[in-house]
Each structure stands twice: as C-alpha cells, then as structure tokens.
Amino acid sequence: MADNLKTTKTISLEKEFGIKNAKVHYQLTPEKLHQATLKKNQGVEVDSGALAINTGEFTGRAPKDRFIVMDEITKEDVWWGDINKPFDSEKFDLLYDKVIDYLNGKELYARDGYVCADDNYRLNIRVVNEYPWSNLFCYNMFLRPEESELENFSADWKIVNAPGFHANPEIDGTRSHNFAILNFKKKIALIGGTGYTGEMKKGIFSALNFILPTQKNTLPMHCSANVGEDEDTAIFFGLSGTGKTTLSADPSRRLIGDDEHGWTKENTIFNFEGGCYAKVIDLTEEKEPDIFRAIKPGAILENVIINNQGKVDFEDASITPNTRVSYPIYHIDNIQPSSVGENPTNIFFLTADAFGVLPPISKLTPGQAAYHFISGYTAKVAGTEAGINEPLPSFSACFGAPFMPLHPTRYAEMLSKKMKDAGVNVWLVNTGWTGGPYGTGSRMKLKYTRAMITEALAGNLENVEFKTHEIFGLAVPQSCENVPDEVLNPRATWEDKEAYDQKATHLAKSFQDNFKQFEDYANQEIMNGAPKA
Helix, strand or coil: CCCCCCCCCCCCCHHHHCCCCCEEEECCCHHHHHHHHHHCCCEEECCCCCEEECCCCCCCCCHHHEEEECCCCCCCCCCECCCEEEECHHHHHHHHHHHHHHHCCCEEEEEEEEECCCHHHCEEEEEEECCHHHHHHHHHHCECCCHHHHCCCCCCEEEEEECCCCCCHHHHCCCCCCEEEEECCCCEEEEECCCCCHHHHHHHHHHHHHHHHHHHCCEEEEEEEEECCCCCEEEEEECCCCCHHHHHCCCCCEEEECCEEEECCCCEEEECCCEEEEECCCCCCCCCHHHHHHCCCCCEEECCEECCCCCEECCCCCCCCCCEEEEEHHHCCCECCCCEEECEEEEEEEECCCCCCCCCEEEECHHHHHHHHHHCEEEECCCCCCCCCCCEEEECHHHCHHHCCCCHHHHHHHHHHHHHHHCCEEEEEECCEECCCCCCCEECCHHHHHHHHHHHHCCCCCCCCEEECCCCCCEEECCECCECHHHHCHHHHCCCHHHHHHHHHHHHHHHHHHHCCCHHHCCHHHHCCCCCC
16 A cells, blocks of 8 residues: 655645645645544544544535536537536636635645556546545545655646635536536546535546547446456446445455446456445445445545444434445455456446336346446435435436446447457346335345355356346346245235236336437347337
8 A cells, every 4th residue: 555654745736726825735644634634623533443524515416516618629529418518618717717716825735646547547636625534535536656656746637626615606607606527628627615525536537438438448437346266357337325335345356446447448447446435324344344344544434423432323314315435445355456357257237126126137138238238227215315205217327427428328339349349248136126116125135136146256147047027128047046036036026916017117118218318329239128018
C-alpha cells in the first residue's frame, strides 16, 4: 500500500487551477485527514476507529443536476437527453471562475491519484477539495501513486470540489444551486453545492465511459469482478441494492473491484478504482463479513446513526436508506493484488425483482444478454422514495445509465462482441423476491444466491436440465446443489399461479414499453431477446 507518508512535495494551485492565496494541504495521510475532520467538527470517530460524516443536504447523487459541456469533442458522440444534459462552454468558464473565487484564500486539500489499474489505460487525476473528509474519500477511491511517482506527476484530469459553493441558477445556467459538470475539452470535473462524495467518483467514471470506447476500444462497465483459483474472471453487473458488492466479495475468490471496470481489446478486466464504496444499510458481520470488517481506521461512514457509545446502528435509515462506507481496497483481505484479471468466463446480471417474477437464475443467449444489458432492470420497493407505495419497475441502461455519455446500444454491441469472442456464459440472477411480490413474498435467501453462483462458476449448471420460461423465454436450470428445486421456478413458489401469470405478463410489458426508445438502434438478434408476452 502507498500511503505517501514521507512526501514533502508542496504544490501551488494558482497556475493550474487559478486558486490564489490558499493554504494547501497536499497528499495528507488518511490519519491526518481523519484528525483534521474531527478538529473541524465535521465528523466523529465510531467504536471501530472509522470516521463518520454527514454529507449534508444531499445523501445521494443528483442526476438532474449533472451536465456535460457541449463542444466539438462531445457534440456528435454524446447521447443528449434527460441523462446527458448539455451545458454551455461559456457558462462553464464563468461558473468555474466563480467557484475559484470562492476557494481563493481558503484552507484546501489537494491530492494526486489515478484511475485504471492497467498501466496502458491509466488516467492521472489531481483533485482539490474544500473539506478534509472529501479528500480522504479520494484517497480511498482513487488508485494511489507510489512516492516516486509524485515528483513529476502530471494530471490528465482535474476535479474541483466545493460543497459549500452555491450556484445561482438564473445566472449560472444550472438547474439548482448544486451541480456536477464534465468538461472534456478542459478535462475538468466541476462539482459544487453538494457534499455527497459519490459525485466525484461517478464524475470520473462518466468521463472514462466516454474516453475508453471512443479512444481506446475498451468497454467500461458498471460492475464488480473477481478471480477464482483457476484464474477465471467473473463479472457482476447490477444497480444499487442488487448485491453487486456483496456477491463479488466471495471468500473463495480474489476481489478485483466492486463497482467500475474496463474490458480491454486484449481480453483483460481491470479495476478503475483503488477502493470500495458500499451500502451499509442493514449491514451485519454474519451476512457481509468482508465489508463489516473493512470498517476500521481509514474508512469513512456516510449518514449513519451513532449511539452514545460510538456504535453504529446499521438498521437506522432515518437520514437516508443510502448509508455508505468507503474504504481502500486493501481493507479487504482477499484481493487480486494487481486489480487486473484475465479470461472472463461468466457474467452475472443482478436484479432485485420486487415483483417476485423472474427466476433466481437463468442462462441468457447473446441476444437476450444484449437486451437485458440495455434494459438494466431492477425494481424500487415501497418506502424507498416518496410516493412509492408498491413495487415499481426501474430501468437503467447498461446497469448505469446516469454515467453513460454514449448511446446504450454502443456499449451493448461492444459487450455482445466481447461475449462471443471470449465464449462467456451470461446469467440473469434475481436477488429480489420469491413466493410473491414485495409485501407478500420474501427476499431470496443470500445462501441460495451464493450457491447458484458458485455452481455456475464451477460449470456444474452446464449439464443439468433447463426449461424455457414461458413469458420471458429464459433458460431456467431445474436443479442446483444446495438449492431446493421449487425455488428455481418462481411460479412454483406462488400460492396463486394465476396471480403469478398476471404479474409476469405485466412486468414483461414494462420491459417492452421501456425498450421502445432503443428499438430503432437495436439489431434483430437483440430484439429477439425480448420477453414474448
């Protein structure tokens, strides 16, 4: 691990950023950033030694306040719309200058890091933070240069992070006082008005999602990945709450990373990041021992409730259900040291189907895989957002639409080609409900999901009987070690079979309605992957 404990280099932010008269703390250690946060009364230390902070008004990303500067680099390639909203380049310059004026003379925290563990794709990052805990998040989440690399470090991209600055929408061109703007020409991620740390990592992830496909012929993926004893790599796609982090933290396999990866033309998988950013709502050591034990000095807990003894109540969602922890990947014992894997052999699409309709595991054809990748389905359950009283289907293209600047079919076609070239098996895994929808059925047992994934990774599902799901057309295995047969067939777990058929038909139509926006771009193989209802 590279803590940069001995660095004596100092930097000025005036030439590179335009920031004047600032007191700059450069490349502080996690310990010093932890102490600086406590000294400023911006956080508390919990009983495990981790730091707990509150991100303020925003406890999650604000996708409606994310913009991309439209210029000659982005104009033709970006898929403009509700997700990728254009921002005027002149307005960006004026807003940037206002943020810099705000930061002038302040005590600031600067850090050099990089993303992309494969040196052939490395992108150097220099970040300037208003708060010490934001800088500690960047230490955790970006890859950490060696001491020897810092002396002549040159940034490819810059992040300016000013949570305390509020924009004036009428003057500045933003939607509200907070904003996250990418400028590909100037290679800057400008973030203000929000303390939510995830905006920084997702900003750089979004930049890579544009750069890697258009310039490097490499597929960026919102996924986790791990490696087995036979050096086989498994990839796990899934939206928040589907189990991506949990299922990739397998004690029998080495973790490459838990959220963001690239799949190269050389058929290797590399982690973008140097850490993990995991949800901790309802966290227990029994269910998720690796994540639980990673919450130690150096980790940052966000928006959790703490009792008088400094103990975290992981069940308390009174601030937000999106409670999180960030920690450097070396807090996990069983990791792939290089953060690079080869020979991808299995891909798992994870969905938390709150309708209780989809099979717990099914095998996909290439066309079905592309269709479900573009769809990016999961479900929102009652109570997670205001106004949601029953399960609602939720679709996010490529399992990460808010971070995908290009049209989803461009990523899907890359994935489909790589799947075929590598001979990868693709599985759809429902980590959601069984025996009925949310409120009637029960959540799929984690031990069953782990057993199904273990059997798929071992190749033991290749020789079992499969049946085709009548509505979704999915190939469903009829037996799996350590899983009751009836669990494998969702209709069998429902008391009211007719109610199941109605709910399955309803969900299939939701898939079809959602996919209409992509039909003009999708080939016949992809369209053949649609449900038949």
